[in-house]
Amino acid sequence: MRVISWNVNSLRAREPLLEKLVLTEKPDILCLQELKILDKDYVESFFNKFSLKTLSETQKSYNGVSISYKEDINLKEIPLKKLNLIQARNNTIILENLKLVIINCYFPNGNPIDTEKFINKIEWMKTLFKEIKSLKDDYEILLTGDFNVIPDDEDAYDIKKYKNDALAQPQSRKEFNKLINLDLIDVFKTVPKKQSYTFFDYKTYKFGKDEGIRIDFFLLSPFIKSKMLKLKVLKEYRDLDRPSDHCPIMIDLNI
């Protein structure tokens, strides 16, 4: 089973690259973030063209997440409503036959740090922690998406630039580590730094300078990790016409 996660920074703007991604990489499950479109029917019909079913949480202009999947996959949605109370930031699905839950998240950015936005980021992460804590008793976990957290200094090309950024604050890292301490494995952690960056700022053309940060993740329970066949940041999609500022991330599982 191949799972891809991608913060597309607008579905409409990324349609040509999404088509390429779907046709080339053939994901079984495709988790997207930052759709920036309200129209759920539009999102669904876009992926229908590629024989993918889709479930989505949307809002106008901002945020929005979706999970598309091959038609023969048997799954059900479990809405974690507390994660979508204010903005559309989560879809969660269960594959009952595998006892696996897949949680797709667009974590709040949280900047600037002296505002309500940062408080809301930390609250949202605490809510996610509680949800996963209760799910992990019954299910294997695959948690993915744009976490908007730089967990360690080495996950940025120059951590000094992020000293006052919500992504690298101790509180943000603490909430990230609480997820890890639920016995979830950050599988990209052992991938060499320059191959594990997932975001390159449009401003000052960071991609060309290889100055990125690692903020998109797969966090897996140990059994799912044991089924991992392949893992890759699809960096080439950051180098095409009209790219997202995030790279897609891809994992193959022997399940």
Add this chain to the structure above:
DNA sequence: ATGACCTGACCATCAGGA
């Protein structure tokens, strides 16, 4: 450097991203 670039709103310029 509270910058730069990109997107959606909507038509001039702002909010938001990270």
